[in-house]
Each structure stands twice: as C-alpha cells, then as structure tokens.
Amino acid sequence: MREAVRYQYDAFGLHIASEIECPQLRAGEPGNSSPDLVICRGTVPHELEHAQEQGSIYQISGEHLLLNIERVGRYLVSEGRAITVEPDPAGDERDVRLFLLGSAMGALLHQRGVWPLHGSAVASERKAIIFVGASGCGKSTLAGAFHQRGFRVLSDDICAITTGESGIAQVWPAYPRLSLWADAVSKLRSDPGSHQRAHSEQEKYEFPVQHFTSGPMAVAAVYSLYTSDQGGLCLTPLKGFAKAQELTANTYRLPFLTGMRRGQQHFQQALALAQQARVVSVTRPRQPFLLDELADLIERDAFR
Amino acid sequence: MNGPAAVKLNTIVVQTKNLLTSDLDGETVMMNLNKAAYYGLDSTAQRIWNLIASPRRVADLCDQLIAEYAVERASCEQEVCAFLSELNQEGLIQIVAEAGG
Numbered sequence: 001m002r003e004a005v006r007y008q009y010d011a012f013g014l015h016i017a018s019e020i021e022c023p024q025l026r027a028g029e030p031g032n033s034s035p036d037l038v039i040c041r042g043t044v045p046h047e048l049e050h051a052q053e054q055g056s057i058y059q060i061s062g063e064h065l066l067l068n069i070e071r072v073g074r075y076l077v078s079e080g081r082a083i084t085v086e087p088d089p090a091g092d093e094r095d096v097r098l099f100l101l102g103s104a105m106g107a108l109l110h111q112r113g114v115w116p117l118h119g120s121a122v123a124s125e126r127k128a129i130i131f132v133g134a135s136g137c138g139k140s141t142l143a144g145a146f147h148q149r150g151f152r153v154l155s156d157d158i159c160a161i162t163t164g165e166s167g168i169a170q171v172w173p174a175y176p177r178l179s180l181w182a183d184a185v186s187k188l189r190s191d192p193g194s195h196q197r198a199h200s201e202q203e204k205y206e207f208p209v210q211h212f213t214s215g216p217m218a219v220a221a222v223y224s225l226y227t228s229d230q231g232g233l234c235l236t237p238l239k240g241f242a243k244a245q246e247l248t249a250n251t252y253r254l255p256f257l258t259g260m261r262r263g264q265q266h267f268q269q270a271l272a273l274a275q276q277a278r279v280v281s282v283t284r285p286r287q288p289f290l291l292d293e294l295a296d297l298i299e300r301d302a303f304r
Numbered sequence: 305m306n307g308p309a310a311v312k313l314n315t316i317v318v319q320t321k322n323l324l325t326s327d328l329d330g331e332t333v334m335m336n337l338n339k340a341a342y343y344g345l346d347s348t349a350q351r352i353w354n355l356i357a358s359p360r361r362v363a364d365l366c367d368q369l370i371a372e373y374a375v376e377r378a379s380c381e382q383e384v385c386a387f388l389s390e391l392n393q394e395g396l397i398q399i400v401a402e403a404g405g
Contacts, residue, residue: 241328
C-alpha cells in the first residue's frame with residue numbers, strides 16, 4: 001500500500017497533517033508531535049444520518065458536520081480532529097482549498113470550542129486589533145494598509161479566538177496571506193498581475209504577508225466597519241450588550257455554532273472579549289474609501 | 305389569537321431557562337441560547353428581572369416597585385405590563401398561570 005503524502009502545516013494554533021497541498025499555509029515542524037488535525041481525501045456521504053440541523057449546504061449530526069458545495073466537493077468535518085474531502089471531479093483545486101480553509105476550517109474550530117470571528121487581524125509587538133464587517137467594507141484592504149505600515153498580519157478571514165485558563169481573549173495567527181479584490185490591490189499601489197488568483201472565477205488575488213507572527217496575541221480592540229453614503233469618517237465606541245451583540249453577529253458561520261448547540265461556551269468567550277477589548281463601530285464614506293485617513297484614525301485609536 | 309399572549313396584572317410570570325446572563329459595563333447582558341441574540345437591561349429592568357427569578361404575580365411585582373421607586377401606580381402597571389409582554393414575545397419569560405379573580 002502506498003503511503004499517502006502528508007504535508008505538515010501550522011495554522012490557527014493547530015498542527016495539521018494534510019493530504020491536500022495548501023501552499024498558502026505556513027509549513028509546520030516535520031515529524032514534530034502528533035497532529036491536532038488530519039486532512040485526507042476519501043469518500044464522503046451525501047447525507048448525515050440523524051441530522052439535528054441543516055442548511056442549504058450543510059448538515060450537522062452530533063460532532064459531525066457535512067458540507068456539500070456544488071461543483072467543488074463534499075467535506076466531512078469530524079470531532080474537531082479530522083476533515084475528509086471528496087472533491088467534485090469537475091472541481092477546481094483552488095476552490096477545493098478555498099472551502100477547505102474557509103467553511104470546513106470554520107466548522108472544525110467551532111467543534112473545538114475555538115471561536116472563529118470573521119475578520120482580519122493585525123498586531124503590533126504587544127497587541128492585536130481585529131477588523132470585522134460585511135463583505136466589501138474594507139477589512140482586508142485595511143489589513144493591507146496596516147501591513148504596509150509595518151504591522152504584522154495574523155489573519156485575513158478567520159480570527160481564531162480562545163480564552164484559555166488565563167481568561168485573556170487571544171487571537172491565533174492563521175496563515176501569511178491577504179486576499180484582496182483587484183481594486184483593493186490597486187488601492188495599496190500594487191500590481192494585480194504580480195499576484196496569484198485565489199479563486200477560479202472571482203477577481204480576488206492573494207497577496208503575500210512579510211510580517212507574520214507565530215504565537216497568539218491578546219486582542220485590544222475590534223473595529224466593526226460600515227459604509228455610508230453621507231458623512232465622513234466616524235468612530236463610535238460601543239458599550240454593554242451592544243458590544244457582545246456586535247461580536248457575536250460577526251462570528252464566522254454563526255449557524256454552525258447554534259446548530260452545534262455551542263451557545264453556552266460562546267457566551268463566555270464573547271463576554272470575555274467584550275470585557276477586555278474596545279469594540280468600536282466605524283463608519284466610512286462608500287466613495288472615496290479614504291484609506292490612509294482611516295488607517296491613521298484607527299492606528300491612533302488603538303496604538304496611541 | 306396567534307402569538308404570545310399579552311401580560312396582564314393577574315398574570316404570573318417567571319424567567320425562562322435557556323438564558324445566560326452576565327454583567328458588562330454595569331449592564332445586565334442576557335443571551336438567548338437558541339437564537340444567539342443578546343438583550344441589555346438597564347437598572348430598573350434588572351430589578352424587575354431579578355424579582356421574577358421565581359414565579360410572581362405582576363400586580364405583586366408592581367406593588368414592590370411602587371414601594372421602591374418614585375412612580376405612580378397607573379404608569380408603573382402600564383409600563384411593567386408592556387415590558388413583560390415584550391420579554392414574553394422574545395421568549396425570555398414564561399407565563400405560569402393567570403391568577404383567578
């Protein structure tokens with residue numbers, strides 16, 4: 001029998017052994033300790049028995065979550081330790097990786113009791129800040145701007161948060177890539193042609209990150225980005241339940257969390273982060289983006 | 305009639321289970337586990353919430369509040385019934401019974 005090829009990676013604080021190559025992930029220490037997560041190719045069912053919860057692309061049964069992405073593949077995420085992937089024969093491997101490192105990884109983190117916040121995280125030497133908000137509001141572009149200013153980038157999609165025994169909410173580094181739309185790449189004065197396409201159909205480009213960090217960082221602030229058709233830049237700190245609501249609403253794949261009945265642990269994590277970090281609502285004009293001004297404002301607010 | 309019933313003075317109400325509460329910035333924060341939805345209670349609302357930790361008739365609850373706060377009976381009863389009806393709509397309290405009489 002042929003020994004399957006195993007790539008070793010470190011991401012989200014996990015040692016990963018994978019049969020699927022993921023060039024965007026950081027290589028792990030080879031042969032070092034047993035993996036926390038094993039990713040392999042295999043047969044994945046079309047349905048889960050005794051599903052307690054389902055959406056259009058997922059089913060949940062106990063500690064198992066099945067993802068079914070048309071023209072990409074099926075993923076079975078199990079017990080916080082394993083992801084089995086059955087790619088669609090017509091699928092593009094970039095798309096297979098995208099959903100593996102996206103929805104499937106999100107489900108896995110939920111199973112492990114790690115809170116995936118949907119956003120981008122950057123950090124100084126001492127503390128991290130996170131940008132959350134709807135698609136197109138500028139999370140990645142802002143992370144790119146902070147990267148150009150010499151800050152480290154921890155994540156550009158899933159910010160894995162743990163509270164641990166210390167009770168301090170920390171964000172774990174994901175992998176050293178920023179995913180930017182073509183217009184965002186040009187806002188950062190870089191040439192889209194020199195970067196790799198992340199997705200087979202979308203005009204999204206992967207942008208390498210030079211300043212990365214290997215360990216978790218305490219979260220000092222979360223900026224929730226909104227665009228508006230009128231007015232300028234405005235930062236409004238939130239208080240009380242509005243903080244917790246804003247954080248939970250930006251949970252990556254929130255229906256997975258409620259479907260897995262993991263609300264109780266999540267509440268503790270959300271309150272720990274709300275107590276420790278500033279949560280600031282940020283409004284910027286839709287056009288022009290005012291990227292430099294916004295980065296200046298947030299940098300002063302967070303790292304003064 | 306569909307939907308949750310309005311809370312009246314002779315209704316007996318109690319907090320529901322499946323709710324988590326904690327303090328945040330001096331506010332009581334509650335989360336409904338089924339919906340992952342949050343609610344914030346100011347100090348008066350907090351007092352009402354604490355008073356219905358065990359089943360209580362709304363009229364008795366109002367007596368207690370009138371003794372504690374500078375509020376007129378009529379407006380107290382009206383506001384408390386409206387507030388509790390709202391909580392009931394969100395599934396945050398249970399109606400135990402309508403007391404007779």
